[in-house]
Amino acid sequence: MDKLPRYRVEYAKGQPVAYISHLDLAKTLERAARRAGLPLALSGGFNPHPKVSFGSVLPVGITGEHEYLDVELLSELPPQELKARWQEKLPPGLELREVRLVPTNAPALMSVIDCARYHVRVALLTSNTPDEIQTAIQKILAQESLVIERDSKKGVRQVDIRPGILALAGRIDNGRLDLDMLLRTGSQGNVRPEEVIQAIKHYAGLSVQTEGWRITRTGLYIGADKLVSPLELTS
Amino acid sequence: MGGLRLPLRSILTDQILSKVTKPTRYIGTEWNTVHKSWEKTPVKMAFAFPDLYEVGMSHLGLRILYGLVNEQPDFLLERVFAPWVDMEEELRRRGLPLFSLESYAPLREFDLIGFTLQYEMSYTNILNMLDLGQIPLRSADRTNDDPLVIAGGPCAFNPEPLADFIDCFVIGEGEEVLLEILGAIRELKSSRPGRPDRAVLLRRLAKIPGVYIPAFYQVAYGENGQVEEVKAREPMVPPRVIKRVIADLDRVYFPTRPIVPFMEIVHDRIMLELFRGCQRGCRFCQAGMIYRPVRERSPEILRRQAEELVKSIGYEEMSLTSLSSGDYCAIESLIKQLLNDYEKDGISISLPSLRIDSFSVNLAQEVQRVRKSGLTFAPEAGTQRLRDVINKNVTEDDLLQATNAAFAAGWSAVKLYFMVGLPTEERADLDGIADIALRVADLGTSWQKRGHIKKRIQVTVSTSCFVPKAHTPFQWEGQDPISVLQEKQDYLRQKLRDKRITYNWHDPSLSFLEAVFARGDRRLGRVLTAAWQKGCKFDSWSEHFKWDYWMAAFAECGLDPVWYAQRRIPYSERLPWDHIDSGVSKRYLQREHEQALAGIVTADCRYDACTGCGVCPTLEVDVQLKGGGQTAALSR
Numbered sequence: 001m002d003k004l005p006r007y008r009v010e011y012a013k014g015q016p017v018a019y020i021s022h023l024d025l026a027k028t029l030e031r032a033a034r035r036a037g038l039p040l041a042l043s044g045g046f047n048p049h050p051k052v053s054f055g056s057v058l059p060v061g062i063t064g065e066h067e068y069l070d071v072e073l074l075s076e077l078p079p080q081e082l083k084a085r086w087q088e089k090l091p092p093g094l095e096l097r098e099v100r101l102v103p104t105n106a107p108a109l110m111s112v113i114d115c116a117r118y119h120v121r122v123a124l125l126t127s128n129t130p131d132e133i134q135t136a137i138q139k140i141l142a143q144e145s146l147v148i149e150r151d152s153k154k155g156v157r158q159v160d161i162r163p164g165i166l167a168l169a170g171r172i173d174n175g176r177l178d179l180d181m182l183l184r185t186g187s188q189g190n191v192r193p194e195e196v197i198q199a200i201k202h203y204a205g206l207s208v209q210t211e212g213w214r215i216t217r218t219g220l221y222i223g224a225d226k227l228v229s230p231l232e233l234t235s
Numbered sequence: 236m237g238g239l240r241l242p243l244r245s246i247l248t249d250q251i252l253s254k255v256t257k258p259t260r261y262i263g264t265e266w267n268t269v270h271k272s273w274e275k276t277p278v279k280m281a282f283a284f285p286d287l288y289e290v291g292m293s294h295l296g297l298r299i300l301y302g303l304v305n306e307q308p309d310f311l312l313e314r315v316f317a318p319w320v321d322m323e324e325e326l327r328r329r330g331l332p333l334f335s336l337e338s339y340a341p342l343r344e345f346d347l348i349g350f351t352l353q354y355e356m357s358y359t360n361i362l363n364m365l366d367l368g369q370i371p372l373r374s375a376d377r378t379n380d381d382p383l384v385i386a387g388g389p390c391a392f393n394p395e396p397l398a399d400f401i402d403c404f405v406i407g408e409g410e411e412v413l414l415e416i417l418g419a420i421r422e423l424k425s426s427r428p429g430r431p432d433r434a435v436l437l438r439r440l441a442k443i444p445g446v447y448i449p450a451f452y453q454v455a456y457g458e459n460g461q462v463e464e465v466k467a468r469e470p471m472v473p474p475r476v477i478k479r480v481i482a483d484l485d486r487v488y489f490p491t492r493p494i495v496p497f498m499e500i501v502h503d504r505i506m507l508e509l510f511r512g513c514q515r516g517c518r519f520c521q522a523g524m525i526y527r528p529v530r531e532r533s534p535e536i537l538r539r540q541a542e543e544l545v546k547s548i549g550y551e552e553m554s555l556t557s558l559s560s561g562d563y564c565a566i567e568s569l570i571k572q573l574l575n576d577y578e579k580d581g582i583s584i585s586l587p588s589l590r591i592d593s594f595s596v597n598l599a600q601e602v603q604r605v606r607k608s609g610l611t612f613a614p615e616a617g618t619q620r621l622r623d624v625i626n627k628n629v630t631e632d633d634l635l636q637a638t639n640a641a642f643a644a645g646w647s648a649v650k651l652y653f654m655v656g657l658p659t660e661e662r663a664d665l666d667g668i669a670d671i672a673l674r675v676a677d678l679g680t681s682w683q684k685r686g687h688i689k690k691r692i693q694v695t696v697s698t699s700c701f702v703p704k705a706h707t708p709f710q711w712e713g714q715d716p717i718s719v720l721q722e723k724q725d726y727l728r729q730k731l732r733d734k735r736i737t738y739n740w741h742d743p744s745l746s747f748l749e750a751v752f753a754r755g756d757r758r759l760g761r762v763l764t765a766a767w768q769k770g771c772k773f774d775s776w777s778e779h780f781k782w783d784y785w786m787a788a789f790a791e792c793g794l795d796p797v798w799y800a801q802r803r804i805p806y807s808e809r810l811p812w813d814h815i816d817s818g819v820s821k822r823y824l825q826r827e828h829e830q831a832l833a834g835i836v837t838a839d840c841r842y843d844a845c846t847g848c849g850v851c852p853t854l855e856v857d858v859q860l861k862g863g864g865q866t867a868a869l870s871r
Contacts, residue, residue: 016263019253020259021498024259024498024499027497031550032266034550034580035266042581050581091265211250
């Protein structure tokens with residue numbers, strides 16, 4: 001059974017589907033694959049489901065430009081054909097960017113992806129100069145620890161997110177703050193972009209609007225120093 | 236006009252969607268949605284479902300009408316559902332109107348708003364949606380600038396409680412009537428710019444068979460508050476509005492490209508409609524009366540529809556729907572064919588409503604070859620005596636045999652549905668419910684001991700409360716007082732204390748209100764308005780049900796809900812819905828009621844002699860059995 005061809009798919013999740021949950025995204029992709037007549041491999045058991053595994057869960061409301069999933073088929077298809085047939089049956093906002101055949105023994109996406117790049121756009125409530133913004137960012141990066149509050153099922157916890165901020169840059173554009181951030185993700189510690197903004201507010205004193213944030217995940221990588229994408233890993 | 240549409244979409248995605256629960260309810264770009272040109276389509280209709288997205292999207296009628304209307308070049312149909320309270324708050328806070336999902340068009344920009352009336356406890360949501368849509372609540376207050384508000388569905392068979400708010404009701408199956416209504420609007424719109432003159436439009440619509448316009452009828456009440464007379468005010472309206480019915484289900488439109496929601500909905504599966512109607516004649520069942528006669532769809536057509544649906548939807552489950560799918564003439568061969576066609580794709584088949592007597596465990600096993608789920612049976616009453624009263628022609632042996640076979644085949648969970656408060660019910664009938672549940676559980680345990688079942692045995696007993704419904708033999712019966720229904724539930728709770736049994740029951744106060752509106756008259760419009768003004772909405776959602784507000788609304792309007800729900804109505808009295816004709820004669824309903832009280836059962840006319848309900852001659856249609864094979868009931 002483990003000889004089934006496995007494909008790695010890079011896709012984008014834009015608007016308005018950014019608001020569908022991870023579970024709904026999985027179902028949407030699966031149903032589109034069925035409409036496309038793709039020969040999906042099914043798991044056994046009482047409740048057979050297609051063998052699709054995802055790289056990293058994208059939180060509801062955040063768009064993703066380079067997201068990844070692996071899918072197993074019963075028979076081999078040219079990656080271009082797989083992409084074209086699947087794409088045709090996807091609702092607006094979901095775009096397949098690239099499909100590659102991967103070795104069947106390749107490690108699971110979830111276990112290798114360890115950092116994520118985000119672009120965040122948020123309105124400033126005060127007028128700041130570009131220099132003030134750079135100072136604020138330097139101040140954040142200079143901190144040894146950045147403790148923020150994180151809601152979890154067990155209640156609010158204090159978490160130090162500084163080790164998870166791998167890079168941070170920002171600029172002002174039309175009264176808005178544009179931030180690029182590289183954050184640790186996955187089992188080795190995960191930082192959310194909203195938490196970085198929380199830290200910027202708290203530690204650097206920038207006053208930002210609390211709603212209408214636009215957050216995009218622009219990439220997922222393996223190895224923060226080399227930034228290898230899961231697709232590059234396969235070649 | 237139209238200017239609000241684009242800003243609405245961006246306000247929604249940028250500011251609102253991240254703040255509400257389940258934002259997927261409001262996105263509107265699901266697969267197979269139809270986005271027609273707003274400017275170029277002459278007549279625009281919103282299909283309004285007065286409940287949440289996930290409830291409304293599960294409704295087959297919506298799927299049918301959405302496809303049917305959007306296939307016509309001159310008409311468009313877009314969806315609108317009741318927004319959940321968090322979304323409503325965001326809209327009201329910003330002064331934004333309720334909008335359709337496809338074009339994000341404010342409700343009041345449509346020519347026509349069509350509500351579907353599936354259950355009485357959605358009525359306050361209708362008022363709330365009209366208000367959020369910035370449309371005057373009362374039909375009498377609307378002008379030529381307002382949309383026409385229509386309604387159809389099972390509750391339209393007693394339209395009177397909504398008579399103040401709905402301009403025009405469709406009685407019967409909507410597929411044909413709706414296109415006629417839209418056609419009339421198109422014609423009037425082409426003769427003058429803007430919206431048609433309301434008075435002209437209503438007179439025009441009144442000529443369409445199956446259309447009921449409450450403003451054209453005047454109701455007089457008698458000394459005791461009963462309806463005395465319903466008189467046509469205009470010369471062209473019929474004294475009785477007769478139900479519209481599709482004569483041949485093979486020739487009627489059926490959608491093969493329905494919308495595929497992003498989120499999980501209540502019935503998240505392909506729906507294949509096997510037939511309409513049911514003639515088993517359960518005496519409490521409104522659907523069994525108002526959807527007569529039985530009209531089956533041919534197996535060849537069903538297989539073709541299945542094939543198209545699988546291709547256009549991509550669901551993993553297919554449900555064979557109807558009021559009693561096991562009764563379909565060729566059910567066994569159809570299921571085998573469908574399984575052979577789709578098993579390899581991992582698509583499972585389900586039968587949502589199995590009757591015990593048409594049930595064969597072999598069939599259930601076949602059905603569940605791909606995925607196994609629970610089994611549900613509805614004996615409805617606990618003793619043979621009471622089952623004869625309600626004309627539920629199943630025996631305890633049927634049930635025990637079926638559940639025994641199910642356990643033997645490895646099922647561990649069984650659900651049993653009953654009703655409490657049925658006419659003539661006695662303590663012994665409640666004991667009967669408990670006895671049956673325990674006997675079923677014991678059967679399960681014995682198979683467990685033999686090693687056939689590894690899991691814990693689970694018997695779920697659900698009881699709903701009897702509600703007398705219009706157009707049924709029990710329409711004259713009173714409902715038990717709430718306290719009596721509660722006592723009966725308490726009694727059952729005591730008797731069903733067993734760790735293998737889970738007991739669920741319905742809130743009797745909600746069933747009480749359901750009975751009020753099921754048999755209500757026009758005066759209840761005032762109560763609906765008052766209750767809604769106090770904040771009643773989503774009444775069938777227990778976290779929103781506000782009993783005190785309802786009682787205050789009745790008191791304010793000087794109407795007694797007990798009189799409506801619990802009164803036994805004499806045969807001689809005029810019923811508020813007597814001018815609505817389902818094709819089933821009142822004489823037949825009365826005879827069935829008398830037979831019920833005498834404990835005499837009536838056979839199903841498909842296999843026995845005509846029972847004289849009157850529907851075939853009145854509507855000029857016939858029972859149509861197209862399955863070709865024998866029914867399971869016959870082949871037993």
